[in-house]
Amino acid sequence: MRFPKIIRFRKAEVTIYGKTKNYPFYRIAYRADGKRQMKNFGKYSDALKEAEEIAKKLAEAHPIVALSAAQARDAITALQMLDAYRPAGVRIALATAVSEFIEASKKLGNRKLREAVDGFLQTSAVVKIKNVTEAVEEFISSRKHLSESQDGKRTQISPEYASNIKTWLKDFAATFIGTALCDLTKEHLNTYIKKHKDVSAKNRNDRRATVKMFLAWAARQDYLPANHRLLEADGMTREVVDAGETGFYQPEEFHKFLDESNVHLRAAIAIGGLAGLRIEEVMRLDWTDVWKVEGHIEVTAKKAKTRQRRLVEICSSLTEWLNPYRKETGKVYPSGANYFQEQFAALREKLKISIRRNGLRHAFCTYHFALHANENLTAQQAGNSPTMIHKHYKGLATKGEAEKWFAVMPEGTKVNDQLKP
Secondary structure (H helix, E strand, C coil), X not given: CCCCEEEEECCEEEEEECCCCCCCCEEEEEEECCEEEEEEECCHHHHHHHHHHHHHHHHHHCHHHHCCHHHHHHHHHHHHHHHHCCHHHCCCCHHHHHHHHHHHHHHHCCCCHHHHHHHHHCCCCCCCCCEHHHHHHHHHHHCHHHHCCXXXXXXXXXXXXXXXXXXXXXXXXXXCCCCEHHHCCHHHHHHXXXXXXCCCHHHHHHHHHHHHHHHHHHHHCCCCCCCCCXXXXXXXXXXXXXXXXXXXXXXXXXXXXXXXXXXXXXXXXXXXXXXXCCHHHHHHCEHHHHHCECXXXXXXXXXXXXXXXXXXXXXXXXXHHHHXXXXXXCECCCCCHHHHHHHHHHHHHHCCCCCCCCHHHHHHHHHHHHHHCCHHHXXXXXXXXXXXXXXXXXXXXXXXXXXXXXXXXXXXXXCCCCCCC
C-alpha cells in the first residue's frame, strides 16, 4: 500500500501517513478550526476507520469544507491575521470584522475605507483644542524674531508690517472671545469681514491675507484640521480693488518742501523726490551708498524692498541739494521712519499742502516716465516692474511739467545739464 493515502468524504479530506523509521505508527492529519490536527494509531485498520469517521463529521458539521481551496486559504489567512491583531488583548471574530467592514463600505459609497480613515486622522483625530485668543498670541510670539534685527542685519519683515499683523489678529481674536479655534465656521469669518465693511477694499484684502496666513499656521500646529475649508467662506473672497487716483506733489510744492526743511529732512526729501527711493529704503541708506558709485545711488539688496540691488542715477538737481550736506559715513536720515513721517507731516501742514500717500515716490515715477516715455527705464530706476509703471503712471503729467520737477534747484544754482536723469 502506498502512503500517504487521502480519505475523502464530499469535500472533506483526511490524510493517512504510513509507518516510518522515525514514526513507527500510522498517523492521520486533517484541519479543523483553522488548525492542523494529528492522531496516531498502531494498526492501519484503526487509522482508516478513524479517518473515514472524521472526514464524514467534517463534511457534515463544518461549513469550511464546502469552500473551495482558495476560499479556504483566504478564510484561514483572515483568521490568523485577526488572531495576531488583538487590541487591548481582545480577539476579534472574523464575522465581526467582516460585518463592520461591510457597514462602513456602504456608508462610504465609492470611497475606500482606507481613504476615509486617512481623512479622519487628518482632521478631528489629531486636532488640539486651542482658544482663538491664545492661538493668536502664540502666532504673534512665534514671528516676533522676524521683525527684529539680528547682528545688524536687515529684518525679515518690516516692523510696520509686523505691527499691522499684530493689530489685525488681536482684533480678529477679540471678535471670537472664548471660542476654540477648531470650532470656527465659515459664518464666523463672514461675521469678521462684515465687521469691517466701512474700511477700504484694500484694507479688507490685507486683513483676509493675514487671517489666511494665521489659519495656515494653525493647521500646521494641529489646532485646525488640514481640510478645514474655512477659506471657502464668502467673506474670505478677495475683492477687486479699483486702481485709485495716484496722488503726487507738484514742482512748486516740492520746492517749498526743500526750502523749508531742516538738514536731514531735506536730504531725505530730495532723494525721495529726485531718485524715487521708497521711504523705507531712504531710512536704510548710508552716505557711503550715495557716493560709492560715481553718479549713482547704490540701493543694495539688503536695503531694497525687493531685496535686489539696483543703481539709481543722481540727476544734477539732486547733486546740488545733497552736496552741502555731503558726508562720507553715517545714515542719510538717522532718526528713523516714524520720526521722518512726523516731521514731514508737520512740514506739510505748516506749508498747507494736502497729503498724498507716497507722494514723493509717485511724483518721481510720474515725472520720470513723462520725461522719458520709457517704462523700462523708469522701472529700472524705481525698482518696480514696467507693467506697474505703465499701469499707474502713464499720462499723469506732461513732459513740460516733468522738466519743471527735475529743474527744482537750490536758490542761486545754475546747472547746464540740470534735466539729465
